[in-house]
Amino acid sequence: MNETHAQSGAGPPAGPVERWFLGLVPVHAMVLNRIILGGVLFLHAAFRIPEFGVLYGGSSAAWSAPYRDFVRDMLAPQIPLPLLPVVSLLAKLEPEPRQLLLLGLYAGLLVSSLAFALGLRTRAAGWLCLALHLLFYAIHPFADWSWARLVAPFTLYCILSRAGDYASLDARSRRRRGVAAPSGGWVAAWPMRLLQIHVAAMYFHAGFARIDDPGWLQGDVLYEALAQTLFSRFDLDLQLWRPALALLSRGVFLLEPAAAVLLWVPRARTLCALALLGMHLVLELLTNVGWWNYVMFAGLLAFLPPGWLAALLPGVPPGRAALGAAAQVGLQHGIRSQRVRSWNE
Amino acid sequence: MRRYGVTRTVLQRRVLVAALACYVAVVVLAAWRHEIRPRWLDPPAALARSVLRTAGIPPGVAVFSADVPRTPEVKITALCLSVRVVEGDGRVRQLHPRAGAGCPAPAPRLWVTGEEIALYRSATSLRAAVAARFSGALHASQQHHAKLLAESIAEHFRRRARARGFAAEHYTLVWREATLSERTGVRGERVVALMRWEADAARGVTLGWRPDPERLARDWPRLDERQGEGAEEP
Numbered sequence: 206m207n208e209t210h211a212q213s214g215a216g217p218p219a220g221p222v223e224r225w226f227l228g229l230v231p232v233h234a235m236v237l238n239r240i241i242l243g244g245v246l247f248l249h250a251a252f253r254i255p256e257f258g259v260l261y262g263g264s265s266a267a268w269s270a271p272y273r274d275f276v277r278d279m280l281a282p283q284i285p286l287p288l289l290p291v292v293s294l295l296a297k298l299e300p301e302p303r304q305l306l307l308l309g310l311y312a313g314l315l316v317s318s319l320a321f322a323l324g325l326r327t328r329a330a331g332w333l334c335l336a337l338h339l340l341f342y343a344i345h346p347f348a349d350w351s352w353a354r355l356v357a358p359f360t361l362y363c364i365l366s367r368a369g370d371y372a373s374l375d376a377r378s379r380r381r382r383g384v385a386a387p388s389g390g391w392v393a394a395w396p397m398r399l400l401q402i403h404v405a406a407m408y409f410h411a412g413f414a415r416i417d418d419p420g421w422l423q424g425d426v427l428y429e430a431l432a433q434t435l436f437s438r439f440d441l442d443l444q445l446w447r448p449a450l451a452l453l454s455r456g457v458f459l460l461e462p463a464a465a466v467l468l469w470v471p472r473a474r475t476l477c478a479l480a481l482l483g484m485h486l487v488l489e490l491l492t493n494v495g496w497w498n499y500v501m502f503a504g505l506l507a508f509l510p511p512g513w514l515a516a517l518l519p520g521v522p523p524g525r526a527a528l529g530a531a532a533q534v535g536l537q538h539g540i541r542s543q544r545v546r547s548w549n550e
Numbered sequence: 551m552r553r554y555g556v557t558r559t560v561l562q563r564r565v566l567v568a569a570l571a572c573y574v575a576v577v578v579l580a581a582w583r584h585e586i587r588p589r590w591l592d593p594p595a596a597l598a599r600s601v602l603r604t605a606g607i608p609p610g611v612a613v614f615s616a617d618v619p620r621t622p623e624v625k626i627t628a629l630c631l632s633v634r635v636v637e638g639d640g641r642v643r644q645l646h647p648r649a650g651a652g653c654p655a656p657a658p659r660l661w662v663t664g665e666e667i668a669l670y671r672s673a674t675s676l677r678a679a680v681a682a683r684f685s686g687a688l689h690a691s692q693q694h695h696a697k698l699l700a701e702s703i704a705e706h707f708r709r710r711a712r713a714r715g716f717a718a719e720h721y722t723l724v725w726r727e728a729t730l731s732e733r734t735g736v737r738g739e740r741v742v743a744l745m746r747w748e749a750d751a752a753r754g755v756t757l758g759w760r761p762d763p764e765r766l767a768r769d770w771p772r773l774d775e776r777q778g779e780g781a782e783e784p
Contacts, residue, residue, distance in 0.1 A: 222567060227563060227567065259710070264709055264712075265709065266702060266708075269701075269706075271701035283603075283606065351611040354611075357607060399574070402577060406610055413586050414612035434627055435666065438660065493659060495662075
């Protein structure tokens with residue numbers, strides 16, 4: 206597809222909002238998201254295999270009446286509404302048939318999440334692994350931190366994108382049949398836009414949740430979190446590290462609310478995304494908070510320059526050279542094509 | 551060749567853009583904290599929140615804003631639940647933690663199990679509910695929820711004992727906390743609560759707090775305040 210194609214088509218010219226949502230963007234960010242989020246869902250389920258019986262099995266305490274009553278009363282808002290009757294139905298089964306059914310569903314989660322990460326029947330695998338991941342979350346919501354819910358919308362945006370058309374087993378099988386990728390690596394922007402908006406909303410929500418929190422204002426939160434052996438990876442001498450942790454806490458305190466704005470400022474976007482990636486990397490090195498940081502790594506990739514992401518996926522079109530040429534054409538001739546605009550702005 | 555890659559007609563494009571704009575508005579409104587939100591946006595924000603809740607979509611996650619206890623002077627560095635069972639022949643056996651597992655598990659820790667997370671969240675929620683009860687912030691239903699949480703913990707260990715082939719008649723859970731003094735840097739340990747229950751589920755759970763629930767409410771003043779809108783665990 207060339208520039209002319211990007212601007213061709215029937216109907217009146219598109220407005221800025223329409224161009225922003227429906228313009229074309231390189232596919233790399235969503236492909237990387239598919240691989241990372243699918244990998245997270247698979248590894249999360251795989252690491253839980255030894256605990257399957259304790260957490261979800263037919264005779265697990267997750268099926269006891271007090272726990273189910275507590276979930277219904279207190280945690281129901283965290284669970285997708287359509288899953289509540291499904292869990293209620295499962296709770297009514299006898300332990301043995303429930304165990305068999307759950308084992309089958311868990312195997313389905315493992316297979317579908319791996320298939321989603323590898324891009325095998327990507328959309329179907331994505332829907333299935335998302336539904337099953339949320340089902341097991343709904344069975345035992347206390348067994349996970351909040352990342353297990355946040356991963357759901359991010360995965361949904363991936364499923365809705367054309368992320369399965371590239372760097373995937375589906376693409377490989379298509380190549381073997383001699384069928385070219387349908388869009389040459391340029392795909393509709395809206396799934397990536399939703400991901401970008403949700404990532405920014407996440408920082409907007411998190412950043413301003415802390416503005417009146419004395420722990421964050423005093424820079425003590427990371428110190429207090431790391432004092433907890435559940436969250437801390439290492440047995441650090443906290444007093445020695447306290448100034449550094451205070452600095453990091455204050456950095457997080459300032460960076461997260463600022464990110465809600467800076468991620469949309471073209472000149473600041475890359476730097477802000479890199480700072481956030483660095484923050485998550487440090488948090489991942491220091492703390493045990495499940496897969497939260499990996500989910501955010503994936504989301505933040507949508508804000509990095511497409512050329513950088515293309516370098517990570519060398520076989521996926523458009524390559525770095527094509528991206529550079531497209532940008533240059535846009536700049537040199539003043540062509541305000543959807544393609545150039547959508548990822549430059 | 552499709553224009554914009556997804557749609558063919560102007561109507562389809564416009565409908566899609568309108569739907570996307572609505573969804574974005576819902577996400578942004580739900581993520582907008584009430585502390586910085588104009589009052590007139592409260593009703594649409596509440597509606598947006600309930601729409602997202604229906605789909606189970608969180609607008610955001612404020613890590614370390616709810617589950618990390620903020621205690622003055624003494625930091626709580628670990629929560630340990632140890633459970634012993636008395637079998638029919640009078641033999642006392644350790645059910646949790648397993649021999650050699652240690653409590654707290656020694657660093658470095660690359661992984662936290664789902665069971666650890668579930669027990670931690672159950673215990674801290676139970677404690678928060680009781681703290682709220684004695685700080686006067688308790689909603690009537692919270693007492694019932696505290697009871698459900700205590701019974702859930704008991705049920706968890708009942709089933710663990712059954713799976714391990716223990717012929718348990720009575721259970722005793724000792725809830726300890728490892729502590730670190732802010733002033734002196736001295737590490738210590740204290741008992742927070744004792745729970746007892748029988749093998750028969752119908753007999754319920756007795757729960758005793760130490761030193762007392764009023765002190766508990768003083769020690770954990772923040773946690774119950776943060777159980778409201780948007781409070782999130784990691």
